[in-house]
Amino acid sequence: MLIRFARASDVKSSEITPKAVFEERRRFLRTAAVAGAGLAAGHFLPAPAEAALQGVTKGKFSTDEEPTSVMSVTSYNNFYEFGGDKTDPQRNSKNFKPKPWSVAVGGHCEKPGTYAYEDVIKGITLEERIYRLRCVEAWSMVIPWVGVPLADVLNRYGPTSQAKYVAFETVVRPEEMPGQRTRLLPWPYVEGLRMDEAMHPLSILAVGLYGEELLPQNGAPLRLMVPWKYGFKSIKSIVKITFTDTEPPTTWNQQGPVEYGFYANVNPTVDHPRWSQAKERRIGQFLRRDTLMFNGYAEEVAGLYAGMDLRKFY
Amino acid sequence: MTREQRLRRIVKPAVFAVCLGPLIWAAWLAASGGLGANPIEATIRHFGDWGLRFLLIALAVTPLREITGFSVLARFRRMIGLFAFFYVFLHFAAYVGLDQFFDWAAIWADIAKRTYITIGMAAFALLLPLAVTSTKGWIKRLGGKRWQALHRAVYAASVLGVIHYFLMIKAGYREATVYAFILAALLGWRLFDRWRKRAAKRAGSPLPA
Numbered sequence: 293m294l295i296r297f298a299r300a301s302d303v304k305s306s307e308i309t310p311k312a313v314f315e316e317r318r319r320f321l322r323t324a325a326v327a328g329a330g331l332a333a334g335h336f337l338p339a340p341a342e343a344a345l346q347g348v349t350k351g352k353f354s355t356d357e358e359p360t361s362v363m364s365v366t367s368y369n370n371f372y373e374f375g376g377d378k379t380d381p382q383r384n385s386k387n388f389k390p391k392p393w394s395v396a397v398g399g400h401c402e403k404p405g406t407y408a409y410e411d412v413i414k415g416i417t418l419e420e421r422i423y424r425l426r427c428v429e430a431w432s433m434v435i436p437w438v439g440v441p442l443a444d445v446l447n448r449y450g451p452t453s454q455a456k457y458v459a460f461e462t463v464v465r466p467e468e469m470p471g472q473r474t475r476l477l478p479w480p481y482v483e484g485l486r487m488d489e490a491m492h493p494l495s496i497l498a499v500g501l502y503g504e505e506l507l508p509q510n511g512a513p514l515r516l517m518v519p520w521k522y523g524f525k526s527i528k529s530i531v532k533i534t535f536t537d538t539e540p541p542t543t544w545n546q547q548g549p550v551e552y553g554f555y556a557n558v559n560p561t562v563d564h565p566r567w568s569q570a571k572e573r574r575i576g577q578f579l580r581r582d583t584l585m586f587n588g589y590a591e592e593v594a595g596l597y598a599g600m601d602l603r604k605f606y
Numbered sequence: 607m608t609r610e611q612r613l614r615r616i617v618k619p620a621v622f623a624v625c626l627g628p629l630i631w632a633a634w635l636a637a638s639g640g641l642g643a644n645p646i647e648a649t650i651r652h653f654g655d656w657g658l659r660f661l662l663i664a665l666a667v668t669p670l671r672e673i674t675g676f677s678v679l680a681r682f683r684r685m686i687g688l689f690a691f692f693y694v695f696l697h698f699a700a701y702v703g704l705d706q707f708f709d710w711a712a713i714w715a716d717i718a719k720r721t722y723i724t725i726g727m728a729a730f731a732l733l734l735p736l737a738v739t740s741t742k743g744w745i746k747r748l749g750g751k752r753w754q755a756l757h758r759a760v761y762a763a764s765v766l767g768v769i770h771y772f773l774m775i776k777a778g779y780r781e782a783t784v785y786a787f788i789l790a791a792l793l794g795w796r797l798f799d800r801w802r803k804r805a806a807k808r809a810g811s812p813l814p815a
């Protein structure tokens with residue numbers, strides 16, 4: 293119980309910077325671990341922190357907005373593989389093993405094969421990218437990701453001229469992911485990007501956040517992050533990458549074609565039938581704020597959609 | 607103490623206190639940081655859930671009374687019904703005051719455009735006059751028959767409440783389906799009861815007890 297209260301008070305310390313809270317949490321977790329405290333006890337507790345990442349440089353495109361607290365980033369997640377409630381991913385991911393991990397690469401490319409996680413990112417400098425994340429449910433966060441440019445990874449496998457799209461797939465492990473034992477969504481979760489979107493310098497494969505390896509609830513060990521699209525496009529725990537010549541099926545689009553498009557670009561002028569997309573609530577703040585076109589990345593990405601009717605291709 | 611005194615002085619206040627549970631629980635969660643990263647959403651959902659639950663409990667009173675023969679249950683129907691309205695009102699108030707922060711233009715746009723809000727609002731609008739006319743004075747003023755007819759609106763409000771719930775869900779209908787089945791059972795029992803009483807009347811025989 294003591295532990296729960298200590299954690300709960302952390303949430304409210306809005307005056308301290310999130311990073312400070314984060315470091316405090318790490319210290320706290322270590323102490324707790326040493327003391328042999330039952331970490332599984334309180335549901336406010338995040339899973340034990342993963343290892344700190346080394347050699348991370350400051351990447352381009354970072355926003356100087358204040359990052360959302362690590363507490364919120366690791367306890368408020370949509371990751372239906374672990375359950376339908378926002379707190380389920382943290383609570384139900386204790387048995388998830390992000391290592392060892394491998395990714396099957398296939399389709400229109402020169403070097404298909406199965407690659408170990410370490411080899412997927414080997415030799416590519418890890419960058420910190422502080423991005424806005426906008427969920428289709430009209431809430432948002434600012435998250436300091438650590439990752440590598442997606443283009444650098446994809447280029448390794450030599451996509452051919454037939455590769456017009458790239459499809460991604462999430463791992464299926466019902467034994468470790470309780471949500472997959474239900475029919476919340478059809479498994480595996482699948483997503484995709486047009487090749488030029490995937491190759492855009494803003495698109496990254498994230499392996500960490502707040503300087504540490506990703507926790508299972510955030511898509512460990514490897515997830516997509518395309519900051520100008522609604523969060524559901526940024527598929528988590530990727531085990532398969534396929535280069536295709538046609539638009540690949542995507543999970544939410546299949547669930548509700550009218551509600552979720554293939555493109556899913558953040559767009560305040562195109563409403564979702566259930567959430568107005570004009571405004572959003574930044575987690576940790578009270579008043580809603582205006583949602584920005586392409587989540588504020590219009591300067592970088594608007595060109596990708598020149599001449600497209602974004603009401604039709606939502 | 608007589609039976610009546612016991613009911614008034616002990617049982618009713620106890621039931622009242624229990625009905626306040628979800629409110630106290632919410633206050634405790636809010637004070638302890640237990641509402642999580644998005645406390646506004648958590649608050650709306652908490653009160654929405656309890657509004658619906660109390661509606662169903664209120665609708666269960668009459669069937670339970672008839673089935674078990676505990677006529678005293680009827681004495682709690684108004685209190686439970688008013689608690690249902692109370693939690694639905696808090697749900698609505700959290701949406702207006704916390705989620706939208708009195709942005710009436712946005713609220714109006716939501717009501718007009720988003721089907722699940724439209725339907726939730728219709729349910730709320732149906733419950734409002736029922737709460738107002740729940741007093742003895744209003745029962746007298748309207749007359750029992752008219753009062754009863756008016757209060758049948760609670761059936762429509764409950765159906766709309768469940769539809770509202772279904773429409774706001776993205777995936778995973780299990781919990782909402784449970785509510786839908788309970789509501790169907792409660793309303794189904796009423797249909798069955800009416801048919802049974804009519805049949806008995808037609809046959810000219812008094813109802814078996």
Ligand code: HEM
Nearest residue numbers: 647650651654655657658694698701726727729730767771
């Ligand atoms: C009889 C009336 C109503 C009932 C029984 C009811 C019940 C519910 C229930 C059960 C939920 C789902 C909670 C959950 O997911 O745990 C919900 C969600 C919601 N309701 Fe209502 N509701 C009613 C009226 C209203 C009204 C009048 C409004 C606003 C005008 C409203 C706005 C909302 C919103 C915004 C949500 C979604 C919360 C979120 O996920 O962010 N409801 N309601």
